[in-house]
Amino acid sequence: MFQIQDDCTYLMPVHFGGGRFDPDRVVSQRTTTIAMSYETDKNLLEQYIPEGFELISPEIQVIYSKFTEIDWMQGGSYTLVVWENKTAPILGGREQTGIPKIYADIEDPHILKPRYLTNASYEGSTFLNLEFEAEEEITGAGLEEIRSRFSSVNTIGWRYIPKVGAPGAELSQFVLYPQGMKVERAVAGKGNLKWTTLSPMQNPVQYYIVNSLAALPVEKIGQSVMFEGQTFLHAMGARVIE
Numbered sequence: 001m002f003q004i005q006d007d008c009t010y011l012m013p014v015h016f017g018g019g020r021f022d023p024d025r026v027v028s029q030r031t032t033t034i035a036m037s038y039e040t041d042k043n044l045l046e047q048y049i050p051e052g053f054e055l056i057s058p059e060i061q062v063i064y065s066k067f068t069e070i071d072w073m074q075g076g077s078y079t080l081v082v083w084e085n086k087t088a089p090i091l092g093g094r095e096q097t098g099i100p101k102i103y104a105d106i107e108d109p110h111i112l113k114p115r116y117l118t119n120a121s122y123e124g125s126t127f128l129n130l131e132f133e134a135e136e137e138i139t140g141a142g143l144e145e146i147r148s149r150f151s152s153v154n155t156i157g158w159r160y161i162p163k164v165g166a167p168g169a170e171l172s173q174f175v176l177y178p179q180g181m182k183v184e185r186a187v188a189g190k191g192n193l194k195w196t197t198l199s200p201m202q203n204p205v206q207y208y209i210v211n212s213l214a215a216l217p218v219e220k221i222g223q224s225v226m227f228e229g230q231t232f233l234h235a236m237g238a239r240v241i242e
Contacts, residue, residue: 009236011095023236030069031181031231034109034116034132036191036224037061040216048080048212050158050174060216062193064118064130066108067231076154076176081209083120097238098159098175102206114189116226125202127210129194132226138186146227150181156241174241178234183227191224 002015010018042058049055061077083104084090093099103122110117114134119126138146154176161171195214198207 009096011091021236025236027233027235028069029067029231029233030229031065031067032109032226032228033063033065033181034118034130034191034224034226035061035063036130036132036193037222038193038218039220039222040218044216049078053078053156059222060213062128062130064106064109065231076156078156080213092235093157096235097177098157098173099155099177100157102209104206122198122203122206125196125198127196127198127203127214129196131192132189132224133191134187134189134226136188138188138225142188143183143186146186146225147183150183150227150229152178152180154178175238176241177238179232181227181229181231183229185229186225186227189224189226191221193218193221 004010004014005018007021008018009021037059040058040060042055045058045060046055060080079099082093082099082101083106084093084101085104085106087103090101090103093101104120104127105122106120107118116132116134118130120128155178157175157177159171159173159175160169162168163170195210197211197214200207203210
């Protein structure tokens, strides 16, 4: 008969086995990332910040990342939502560390230098367009500042499992998920984005998420950067925030 081992960690379906829990294990992957941020209405944004936390800045970060050379996929910013186009990282991120990952079709960048275009859609309905126009390579002190900023990124996820057959939560806890990036190259440029609202017919399980983000005004787009490097994930080093 199948038995759970005390020194292993599991994802559903549990009965096929898990892996030994190693708190020091770090997984890595190559990444090409386009990041932009914009200021929005503080009062509107606070609607999505859980009780007990404080909104430091009325700013939203939108980040597109393409990961390659992933070494694990073999079988303290608060994260509002993460769209991904692979099942494995969605399941692991949701169940283990509470990162609110959901599925979307995400295009590889369309490149006509210096312009980079991509979009996210669900079953043919596009809800986010991103555009980046590269301007100049970041070097010297500017590059070192970016390396320092992204070397350690504490992401907060809300791990929420609903009760079966009743309202409320079986499990509700906030998780600190340490990760970071070794930035090798960075390019500054102009960023632009467009949210498109969706109807329940176009996206029955996500439309309210998309429409909530689309309702937050884009008041001022800050610095936009494209960078390349290696991302490190400390999934086993995650901890519950008491």
